[in-house]
Amino acid sequence: MTELVATTPGLYPLPDWAKDELSDLKGHQKGDLIDGEEGAEVVEAYGRARGDVVDAQVDAGLDRIVEGQLRWDDMLAHPLTVHDNVETGGIVRYYDNNNFYRDPQVRGELTASGDVAAELDAVDADGEALQAVLPGPYSLADLATDEHYGDEADFLDAVADFLAGEVEGFPTHETLFLLEPSLVEAPPGDDVDEHASEAIDRVAAASEADVVVHTYWGAVPEKTYAHLMDADVDAIGFDFVTDADASLYNINEYGTKDQVAMGLVDGQNTLVESAETIRDRVEWVEERTHTDFERAYLTSNTELFYLPVNKFEDKLEALGDAAALAEVDA
Template sequence: MTELVATTPGLYPLPDWAKDELSDLKGHQKGDLISGDEGGEIVDAYQRARTEVVDAQVDARLDRIVEGQLRWDDMLAHPLTVHDNVETGGIVRYYDNNNFYRDPQVQGELTASGDVAAELESVDADADELQAVLPGPYSLADLATDEFYGDEAGFLDAIADFLVGEIEQFPAHETLFLLEPSLVENEPADDANEHASEVIDRVAAATDANVVVHTYWGAVPERTYAHLMDADVDAIGFDFVTDADESLYNINEYGTKDAIAMGLVDGQNTLVESPETIRDRVDWVLENTHTDFDLAYLTSNTELFYLPVNKFEAKLGALGDAATLAEVDA
C-alpha cells in the first residue's frame, strides 16, 4: 500500500486584509524592508497572517504544515534578497508566470542569516507535522547575479553552503521541500549536471528530515534527471499538470526514489480540482509506473501564491480530502 500525504510546496497568497495592511505599513518603512528588519507592526501583521494560513492547512486536514512564506515578496529569491551582502537590483520576471521580482545581486560572502529558521520557529505545529520550504541550490543560484565569487561552480557551492547554514538553524521538522524549477527551465550545461546533483545532495544532508526535490514548469530533461537520481534525497517531485507524459517517461526510464511527490493540482489555475479528480490522477501515476512507492506526497505542481485566497483555500481542502479517501493499492 502507498501511504498518501497531503501537502503543498508553500509560498501562499497573502490574506486580503494583510495585503492592504502591509501595503500601508511598508510604504512607511521601505528602508527597513530591504534588509529584512521589518518594524514591529509589520512583524505582527505577518504573524497574524501566518496563523491564518496555518489554521487553513489544519482545517483542510493536510498532513504537513508549511509556514506559508508570506514574507517572500521575491518568491524563491527571498532568502538572498534579505541578506546583508546582497543588493536587490531591478525588477525581473522569473520563469513563465506574470509576476515580477527583484534581482538579488550577491556582493559579499553568503553567511547564514537565520531568517527562514525564525519563520519556522513561529509556526504552531508539532515537529512531526512541520514542513520546511527552501529554494534548491541550483534554482537559487540561477535566479541570482554573482558579483563576488567570480566562478559559476564556486558560486553554486557558496549558495549550497549558505542553504546548509540556514537549515542547520531550523527547528525540528518532518519534511523539507527543496524547490528546483530551474532544473526544468534552465537546465545545467552537460558538464555541470553532476555538480548540480552534488550540491542538492549536500543541502539535503544538512537535515534529518525527509527531503523532497520538487521540480515544476514541466519535466526535467533526461540527462539532468539521470544525474538528479544520484542525489541522496527521499523523493523527487514531478509536475503532472504541465507535462505528465514526460514526467512518467523519466520515472519509467531512469527510475525514481521509493517516495514521490505528485504535482496533481494546478497552482496557477483557479479551477478547483475535486478530491475524486485528484485521486484519479494518483491512480493514473501508480498504474503507469514501474515503481512501488512507499509514500506519495499529493501536492500542487507549483507554488499557490498566484491564486485568489478563496481558490487557494479550496485547493488545500481538495488535497486534504483526496488523501483521506479510501486507501490506494500500490
C-alpha cells in the same frame, strides 16, 4: 499500499486583510522588516497572517504544515534578497509566470542568516507535521547575479553551503521541500549536471528530515534527471499538470526514489480539482509507472501564490480530502 501525504510547496497568497493592512504601513515592502515601531507593526501583521494560513492547512486536513512564506515578495530568491551581503537590483521576471521580482546581486560572502529558521520557529505546529521549504541550490544560484565569487562552480558551492547553514538552524521538521524549477527552465548542461546534483546533496545532508526535490514548469531533461537520481534525497517531485508524459518517461526510463511527490493540482489555475479527481490522477500515475511507492506526497505542481485566497483555500481542502479518501478506501 502507498501512504498518501497531503502537502504543498508553500509560497502562499497573503490573506486579503493582510494585503490591505501591510500596504497601509508607510514605506513598507513585503519582505523588509524595518526597525522601530513600524517594524513591530509589520512583524505583528505577518504573525497574524501566518496564523491564518497555518489554520487553513490544519482545517483542510493537510498532513504537512508549511510556514506559508508570506514575506517572500521575491519568491524563491527571498533567502538571498534579505541577506546583508546581497543587494537587490532591478525588477526581473523569473521563468514565464508573469510575475516580477527583484534581482539578488551577491556582493560578499554568503553566510547563514537564520531568516528562514526564525520564520519556522514562529509556526504553531508540531514538529512531526512541520514542513520546511527552501529554494534548491541550483535554482537559487540561477536566479541570482554573482558579483563576488567570480566562478560559476564556486558560486553554486557557496549557495549550497549557505542553504545548508540555513537548514542547520531549523527547528525540528518532518519534511524539507527543495524547490528546483530551474532544473526544468534552465537545465545545467553537460558540465554542470553532476555538480548541481552534488549541491542538492549538500543541502539535503544538513537536514535529518525526509527531503523532497520538487521540480516544476515541466519535466527535467533526461540527462539532468539521471544525475538528479544520484542525489541522496528521499523523493523527487514531478509536475504532472504541465507535462505528465515526459514526467512518466523519466520515471519509467531512469527510475525514481521509493517516495515521490506528485504535482497533481494546478497551482496557477483557479479551477478547483475535486478530491476524487486528485485520487484518479494518483491512480493514473501508479498504473502507468508500475511502481509501488512507499509514500506519495500529493501536492500542487507549483507554488500557490498566484491564486485568489478563496481558490487557494479550496485547493488545500481538495488535497486534504484526497488523502483522507485513501484512508477510507483502505
